[in-house]
Amino acid sequence: MGISAAGVFATEDGGVTWERRNDLADPADGEGNTHPAAASDGHTGFCVHHLEHAAGGTGLLYQQNHHGVWRSDDGGLSWHDITAGLPSTFGFPLQVHPREARTLWTVPLNGDTEGRYPPDAAAAVWRSRDAGGTWEALQEGLPQEACFFTVLRQGMGGDRRDPAGVYFGTNTGSVFASRDEGDTWTEIARHLPTVLAVEVLEPDPR
Numbered sequence: 001m002g003i004s005a006a007g008v009f010a011t012e013d014g015g016v017t018w019e020r021r022n023d024l025a026d027p028a029d030g031e032g033n034t035h036p037a038a039a040s041d042g043h044t045g046f047c048v049h050h051l052e053h054a055a056g057g058t059g060l061l062y063q064q065n066h067h068g069v070w071r072s073d074d075g076g077l078s079w080h081d082i083t084a085g086l087p088s089t090f091g092f093p094l095q096v097h098p099r100e101a102r103t104l105w106t107v108p109l110n111g112d113t114e115g116r117y118p119p120d121a122a123a124a125v126w127r128s129r130d131a132g133g134t135w136e137a138l139q140e141g142l143p144q145e146a147c148f149f150t151v152l153r154q155g156m157g158g159d160r161r162d163p164a165g166v167y168f169g170t171n172t173g174s175v176f177a178s179r180d181e182g183d184t185w186t187e188i189a190r191h192l193p194t195v196l197a198v199e200v201l202e203p204d205p206r
Contacts, residue, residue, distance in 0.1 A: 002048030002063060007039065008076050021076035022046050035081070037067035046070070046079070049153050050094040054101035060131065064094040064106055071132050082132025087119040093156035097164055097181075102131040105138075105158075105166055105182055107151045117148040125166070127182045141185035142176065149174070154197035161202075169195025 001009045007022040022045035024038050039045030047066035054060035061072040068083030069091070083089050090111040097103035105127050109116045118124060123142035126135045149170035159165040166182050169175045173192035176185045 002046070002051035004049065005047050006044045007046040008048060008051065008061075008063070008079075010076055020044075021072075023078050025078040025080045035067070037065060037070070037081075049092045050156075052094050052096045052104070054096050054104075055099050056101050058101045060101050062094055062096060062104055062132070064091050066090060069094070069106055069132060080132075082128070085128075085135035086126055087124075087137075090116070091151075092153045093151050093168060095156045095158045095166055098158060098160040099162075099164070100129070103127070103129045103181075104132070105156070107156065107168060109150060115148070116150045121145065121147045123147045123149070125168070125178070125182050125185070138178075138182040138185070140183065141178075141187075148172075152194075152196055155195055157198040157200045159200045159202055165200070167198050167200060169198045171195065 007020060009018045010021050011018050022039035024035060037046050049064045051063045059073065059075045061076050063070050068081055068089040070079045071082045072079050086108050088108040088110055091106055091108045093107050095105045105125050107125055108119060110119055122144045124137040124139045126137055128135050149172040151168050151170055156168040163181045166178045171194045173190060174187055175189040175195060177188045178185045
């Protein structure tokens with residue numbers, strides 16, 4: 001479970017007891033617990049905006065928080081900063097591929113000072129296929145000028161098709177869809193109220 005301004009918590013007994021899982025993995029540059037996302041006195045940390053587990057029971061977890069995108073290889077016991085390569089450290093949504101545990105998407109935004117909209121006012125969904133080792137910007141079909149929307153915490157979803165579909169909604173009332181894992185995008189709805197959450201309902205294969 002991820003909580004804004006508090007961090008990641010885990011239970012292994014159905015919710016009877018909970019433990020904090022906010023420890024940073026030892027980074028190569030030695031930043032350690034001086035990182036702004038580090039736990040405060042071992043208690044709270046990681047202002048979690050979105051938390052997702054990877055498919056296949058791998059133990060991989062990903063989170064987007066106030067200070068970047070992070071990956072845990074051990075069920076949240078320790079966290080690696082995988083923000084390098086993204087245009088900003090701030091963002092809300094995150095989506096993980098339904099079958100490929102190392103593929104994920106996020107929508108970086110400017111932070112609190114500049115305003116919570118895409119960097120350079122050009123929309124892009126960023127994808128990694130190597131668990132955050134590298135990132136690529138996916139912009140085809142998305143607005144590239146004067147784009148000031150925000151995508152909120154639950155504003156991104158996906159389906160289980162092959163290739164996987166990815167969808168996101170904005171606070172300006174648009175919904176964008178990609179049916180090729182983010183390579184291209186189409187605006188499928190506009191002039192809606194603020195889109196708080198996107199869920200995908202797939203037909204029963206029976």
